[in-house]
Amino acid sequence: MPNPGSAALIAVFLVMATLVPSGTARADAPSDALETLRREAAKARSELEKATNDMQGRQRVLASSQIKLRGTLKDLAAAEAELNKIRQPLARLANASYQQPGATGSMAVFGGGTPDSALRSTADVTLLARSQQALVDRADELQQRRGRLASIAQDLQSRSAVEQTRVQQEVDGLKAKSAQLTARLDAMLKKLDPTKRLELGCDKSLAAGARKFPNGLIPSKYLCPLPQKGKQLRADAALAFYKLNTAYKRHFGHEICVTDSYRSLADQHRVYAERPGFAAIPGTSNHGKGQALDLCGGIQNSGSVQFNWMEANAKTYGWLHPAWAYSNPFEPWHWEYGTQDD
Numbered sequence: 001m002p003n004p005g006s007a008a009l010i011a012v013f014l015v016m017a018t019l020v021p022s023g024t025a026r027a028d029a030p031s032d033a034l035e036t037l038r039r040e041a042a043k044a045r046s047e048l049e050k051a052t053n054d055m056q057g058r059q060r061v062l063a064s065s066q067i068k069l070r071g072t073l074k075d076l077a078a079a080e081a082e083l084n085k086i087r088q089p090l091a092r093l094a095n096a097s098y099q100q101p102g103a104t105g106s107m108a109v110f111g112g113g114t115p116d117s118a119l120r121s122t123a124d125v126t127l128l129a130r131s132q133q134a135l136v137d138r139a140d141e142l143q144q145r146r147g148r149l150a151s152i153a154q155d156l157q158s159r160s161a162v163e164q165t166r167v168q169q170e171v172d173g174l175k176a177k178s179a180q181l182t183a184r185l186d187a188m189l190k191k192l193d194p195t196k197r198l199e200l201g202c203d204k205s206l207a208a209g210a211r212k213f214p215n216g217l218i219p220s221k222y223l224c225p226l227p228q229k230g231k232q233l234r235a236d237a238a239l240a241f242y243k244l245n246t247a248y249k250r251h252f253g254h255e256i257c258v259t260d261s262y263r264s265l266a267d268q269h270r271v272y273a274e275r276p277g278f279a280a281i282p283g284t285s286n287h288g289k290g291q292a293l294d295l296c297g298g299i300q301n302s303g304s305v306q307f308n309w310m311e312a313n314a315k316t317y318g319w320l321h322p323a324w325a326y327s328n329p330f331e332p333w334h335w336e337y338g339t340q341d342d
């Protein structure tokens with residue numbers, strides 16, 4: 001059965017799905033506002049799901065009553081056809097009995113003709129009268145049945161109409177509610193800081209899924225986007241980076257400049273071909289685990305204010321400049337989340 005409300009509902013569910021991660025509670029507790037938004041979204045989703053189930057149940061009842069109505073209307077048509085078939089012979093018979101000379105009374109029959117023919121006439125008239133009565137009874141019975149079926153059909157039809165109106169109102173109500181909810185969520189999301197929005201959409205439990213894939217072969221649905229366009233990291237690294245980025249922005253007035261983030265195996269091969277001996281052997285880079293970043297905007301220069309700030313503050317957020325990158329090879333731009341065995 002077509003459901004005009006479903007497209008709007010799906011849209012809302014999709015918005016909810018990004019807002020309500022299924023994973024366990026976060027170690028780093030989100031702010032109260034985010035928690036409230038999350039709870040409201042979850043509540044609205046369950047309300048909508050319940051209403052949708054109710055509506056689908058009602059639509060199933062309506063569909064079955066319509067099947068019943070179709071069956072009843074078919075019965076009615078059959079009864080009417082039968083009645084029409086009988087009407088003609090009944091009319092002919094009535095005509096014939098009126099033309100029979102003695103049909104109006106038995107006294108007239110005994111008054112004239114031979115007793116034999118009189119007797120035969122009486123028998124014929126009796127037979128005709130009986131047949132006629134049987135047909136009249138049958139016609140009455142069909143007429144009554146027709147009447148009953150017609151009233152059942154009318155009853156079902158009007159009940160269907162009422163039910164259909166109610167379902168339509170329900171669908172309209174849900175559509176309005178969905179639109180209102182979507183608008184409210186949009187407004188709430190717009191008020192949020194873009195980084196907070198990313199934080200909401202990044203489910204920490206995705207990191208465990210990402211770890212199951214080989215280096216450089218993590219599907220992007222297991223990674224989280226960074227505020228820096230086109231850049232992605234494993235969920236735990238991304239969540240930590242959001243905070244580091246916010247702190248950096250507070251200090252320098254702009255976000256961290258990112259050259260390179262998660263690097264697929266194909267990209268690792270490309271980089272290795274371009275910079276042999278400088279980039280990691282393909283399939284071994286921490287970029288392929290989604291936990292390394294190459295940074296710019298001054299950080300790439302050892303001893304710069306940006307590099308020094310990172311050196312002093314990044315570890316607060318779980319980010320570090322690995323020991324090897326100080327000399328072998330010298331890569332001041334390369335930063336990693338967690339330990340190298342993580």
Ligand SMILES: [Zn+2]
Pocket residue numbers: 287292293294333334335
């Ligand atoms: Zn790097």
